[in-house]
Amino acid sequence: MLFMRLGLAITFSLLGAILFGQSCLQKLDSANYFKYNYPLKAKFYANSLLTDLDSANCVTEIGIAGMYNNVGLILWEVNDKQKSLNAFKSGIQQEVQQKDSIHADLLGLYYNLSALYQELGRFDEAGDYLNLAGRVTEAAYGGNRDARIRFLYRNGVYHREVGNFQESLDALNQALTIGRGYKDSVTIALQIELGTTYRHFGDLQKSESELLRAVEMAKGKDEIQYFRAIDRLSALKIEQGEYSDSENYLLHNLEKKTSGYQDNQIMMLETLNGLSVLYYRLNDLKTANEYIDRAINTAGDIRNVRPYMINNLGTIYMRQGNIEKAEECFKESAEGFLELFGSMNPDYASSLNNLASIYKEKGELPKALDLYMKVLDMDKVIYGTEHANYATSLNNVALLYLQFGNYSLAGKLLQDAKRIRANTLGNYHPLYIKTVNDLGLYYMIVKDYQSAMESFDHALDAEIKHMQDIFPVLTDNQRKLYFDETRYNIERFCSLAFKDENISGPYAENALNHFLNTRGILFYASEKMRKLIQNSDDNKIKRDYNTWREKKYSLAQAYLLTEEDRRKKGISITELEEECAALEKDLSRKFKVFADQEKTTYHHWAEISNALEDSTAMVDIIQYRDYKVDVIDERIDQAFEDESHYVAFVVKKDSVLKPVKLAAMDFTKGFATYRNALKYGVKDKNSYQIFWQPIDSTLSDVNKIYLSPDGIYHKLNPVVFYDAVADTYMSDKYDIINITSGKDLLYREPTNLLREAKIFGNPDFSKIEGFTMKQLPGAEREANDITEILNVRRWKTETFYFKDATEDQIKSFSNPGIIHIATHGYFIDDPNHADPLHSSGLFLSRGDGSENDGLLSAYEAMNLVLDQTNLVVLAACETGLGKVQNGEGVFGLQRAFLVAGAQNVLLSLVKINDQAARNFMNLFYKALLEESDPQQAFFNARAQFRKVDKNPYNWGAYILVSKG
Structure with missing residues (x-):
């Protein structure tokens, strides 16, 4: 953001005068007149005036310093920045001849010099003049x-x-304190900048509250400021991933501006640009293009705006694959930045980099290299050879040399970039991590797989630590985007670490640890924690929580600073990490839900081994694909292969770790065989051999398994696997409990079963729009049975049938002991439904006049208050299904209720008939009365059920997912 330039407002009617015989004021007037439409003429008059001033040929009532200030502003406007600087400095020299250096008459010159130095990227000098x-x-x-x-x-x-x-x-808060109650326009402007500052530094929650305050302050008092506040809030909403809100705000602003300010089209720019960015994020490139075109047309030829807009248009064309038009845009933006800022400017360099990427995409590698080298030379002059920006250019050039096949030079440049980034940014900065990953690719290309594993492993250590530290300051959507990239990097590492020659080595163990520490990380970092604490009645916990968040923001920002900046500011990463850890422990003692945050601590598989009991194992399934990278026809060809592979790690007590590679085969075809065998009651003799036998061979001394599944294993129930040789099902050998991650076992807490149950059965589906479903009288009978069973032992039960089984009702609950829901479930397996938390859920009744639609989505279920709920039973069709997301388990109902706080979730993987479901649930609740432990009750009930129903499709329909 540029500061306002301060000068004297001088207007004269001498426009027809010629240069000869003009006074100094006439030349100033002419330069001002021509500066927008004829900048070369303006520069000519300004330079002539500057010569007169330097030669002491001017006598003017506004003072020589004032003349220097004004000519400096004109030269700045016409992009002669060096002479502009000289003019401002000459003005200062004139003033200090007769006045003190801190005289009031120098203030405008100091401000102008500070602003100009900022525009030139020379922030040290800018800071000096601002001081x-x-x-x-x-x-x-x-x-x-x-x-x-x-x-x-x-x-x-x-x-x-x-x-x-x-x-x-x-500074902004102090200005607000001074200006409070002084002038509304001043206070509103400061409030907007305060909210913007919080957004720039990642505190999106605080930014939102400050910008909303600015909106309320400006409403009805200052319409221009109101529009500015809405535009800034909209930009924040885009960052938060709340695209619907952002769209509503921006379209509202556009409508109001269009109707009320037809003669001031420049007001439209921020809104139009915001809409373009929004639709770009939504991948609606056609609409994004339309809005940036409008912005460009609105901006016209405004020299300090158009290059930015054209650059943005180029990025849209790039994503559309319209390389030719993208190239035109980047060429124009580069020319615009060159004219504005000269050749030693970061914006100009950015456009050149974009151009280079276009040439690289087109295969015009020599042209790309020329531009990258030009930027490298620019960085050397501006920053020197030990600067992080110089390292970025080295990295770009290195990757291009990889494509040329000049591997030796590429490797050397990447090593240099790594060293510079380590020294200037530290080992946890994303740019350092990128260089280390690029080195890993380089080593793969030159077939040095040991060094590639070392690089990828080192990068993941840093990336996961950085991710765990910054997750609390990110939105759910941002966390998902961040995790997607990390998961990609982990799988690439696994493609090397899980090769036959490495599977028993240290890198395979490290891969397991990376999985342990990232699997379910979105689950652990849920917004649930924030919402519960903010709604708490304990003000001290709120204050402590906010202090912790502020420390986390500071830590996240510290990671992004250079080592030099940290030294200047007196920031210690180690001290910040220790302060955050101490606050986390204190909050965990005071507020139970905060303990989930501790689960982002990096753990080793040996810790899980120490937490296991005798005759117990944790089986961690990991899905991965082979990764190939090579240089073909001067292109880096890299991708995962389509076929999935699986590795199981069996962890037992006393630091026992046994890796098991499952044979390469068509697992999708194997799953189809598994489902058909169950469905048609055929004894399945293949699934055991495909999915379990290699694992089973390591479990002879085990009677209880904690299973952390991945990929297709989320859709399997191993207890129904049949070992034809031993003539036994796996349920005869051991009990299996599904968990999200092995880390769950480190945070187990004994929980008492509250003798209270909320029971839903056969909701009224008639008012749910867009769906036609049969009623479920069997579900109502099932609910009646359960109520009668529990009432015998004087449990506190509430049963909700038909119209009473509403979505509103379930949302009103607060920590019941058990929730049982017998209804239809749904899962929309459609690529257009990107978020499975919105595409899976339960059908309930729609209450009269209710805003709730009767569909309890997984996203809504995730925000229920169930932190003291021991058990949720989802007696609906195939409630275990959801979108398989490697590393995060099944996104769907089971994840949602665990996030909401439930300790155990009982659900079905297949649809079984009403009578079989009713029989099993009766046995389960009777067992629960005797055991008061959902896990043991589940195993006992299944054993009893098998005696009366021999079909594994029925007795193996249910799984229990637990927190440990």
């Missing part, structure tokens, strides 16, 4: 409120631009 402006403000204006607020505002925005979060906040 001088602060000294002038203090000495010359003292308690003058306007002057003080102006300085604090500029100081706050400056520190935001250079990355000083706390200094920016301090």
Whole structure:
């Protein structure tokens, strides 16, 4: 953001005068007149005036310093920045000949120099002149409120631009304190900048509250500021992934601006650009293109705006695959930035990089290399050879040399980039991690697989630690995007670590540890924790929680700073990490749900081994694909192969670890055989051999298994696997409990079963729009049976049938002991439904006049209050199904209810008939009365059920998913 340029407002009617015989003021007037439409003429008059001033040929009532200031502004406007700097400095020299360096008359010159140096990217000099402006403000204006607020505002925005979060906040908050109740327009402007600052530094929650406050302050008082606040809030909503809200805000702004400010089209720019960014994020490139076109047409030829807009249009064309038009855009934006800022400017370099990427995509590698080398030379001049930006250019050039086949030079440049980034950014910065990953690719290409594994492993250590530290400051959507990339990197590492020659080595163990520490990480980092704490009545916990978040924000930002910046600011990564850890432990003791945050600590498989009992094992299934990378026809060809492979790690007590590679085969075809055998009652003699026999051979001393499944194993129930040689089912050998991750076993807590049950059966489906379903009288009978069983032991039960079994009712619950829901479930397996938390759920009744539609989606279930609920029973068709997301388990109902807090979830993998379901549930609840332990009750009930129903399709229909 640029500061306002300060100068004297001078207007004269001397437009027809010629240069010869003009006075200094006439030349100034001519330069001002021509600066927008004829910049070359303006520059000519300004330079002539500057010569007169330097030669002491001007006598003017506004003062020589004032003339220098004004000619400096004109030269700045026409992009002669060096002469502009010289003019401002000459103005200062004139003033200090007769005045003190902190005289009030110098304030405008100091502000202008600071702003110009910021535009040039020379922030040290900008800061020096801003500090001088602060000294002038203090000495010359003292308690003058306007002057003080102006300085604090500029100081706050400056520190935001250079990355000083706390200094920016301090300045803006101080300005707000001084300006409170002074002028509405001033307070609103400061409030908007405060919210923007929080967004820049990742505190999206605080940013939202501050920007919403700005919106309320501006509403009905200052329409222009109101529009600005809405635009900034919309940008925040895009970052939060709340696209619907952002769209509503932006379209509202566009409509109001269009109807009320037809003559001021420039007001439209921020809104139009925001809409373009929004639809780009939504991959609606056609609409994104339409809005950026409107923005470009609105901006016209405004020189300091158009290059940015054209650059954005180029990125849209790139994603559309329209390389030719993208190239045109980047060429134009590069020319625009060159004209604005000269050849030593980061925006100009960015456009050149984009152009280079176009040439690279087109296979015009020499042209791409020329541009990358040009940017490298620019970075060398601007930053020096030990700067992080120089390392970025080295990285780009190195990857291009890889394509040329110049492997030796590529490897050397990548090593240099790694060293510079390690020294300047530290070992947890995303750019350092990228270089290490690029080195891994380089080693794969040159067939040095040992070094490739070492690089990928090192990068993952840093990436996972960084991810765990910053997750609390990200939205759910941002966490998912971050995790998708990490999961990709883990799978690539596995493709090497799980090769036959490595499966028993240290890298395979490290791969297991990476899985343990990332599997379910989205589950553990749920927004549930934040919502519960913010709704708590304990104000101290709220304060402690907010303090912890602020420390986490500081830690996240510290990772992104250079080592030099950390030293200058006195920031210690180690101290911040220790402070965060101490706060986490304290909060975990005070607020139970906060303990989930501790599950983001990095753990080793040996810790899980120590937590296991005798005759117990944890079986961790990992799905992966082979990864291939090579240089073919000067292109880096890299991708995962289609075929999935599986490895199981069996962990037992006393640090026993046994890796098991399952034979390569068509697992999808094997699953179809498994389902058909169950469905048609055929004794399945194949599934055991395909999916379980290699694992089973390591479990001879085990009678209880904690299974952490992955991939297709989420759809299997191993207890129904039949060993034809031994003539036995796996349920005869051991009990199996499904878990999200082995880490669950480290955080187990004994829980008492509250003798209270909420029972739903046969909801009324008639008012649910868009669906036609048969009623479930069998579900109602099942619910009646359960109520009678529990009432015998004087449990507190509430039963909700038909119209009473509403979505509103279940959302009103707070920590019941058991919830039993007998109804239809749904799962929309459609690529257009990207988020399975919205495409899976349960059908309930729609209450009269209710805003709830009767469909309890998994996303809504995730936000129920069930932190003291021991058991949720989902007696609906195939409630175990959901979209398989490797590393995160099944996204669907089971995940949702566990996130909501339930300790155990009982659900079905297949649809069975009403009578079989009713019989099993009767046995289960009778066993629960005797055991008071859902896990043991489940195993006992299944054993009893097998005696009366020999069909494994029925007795193996249910699984129990637990937190340990």
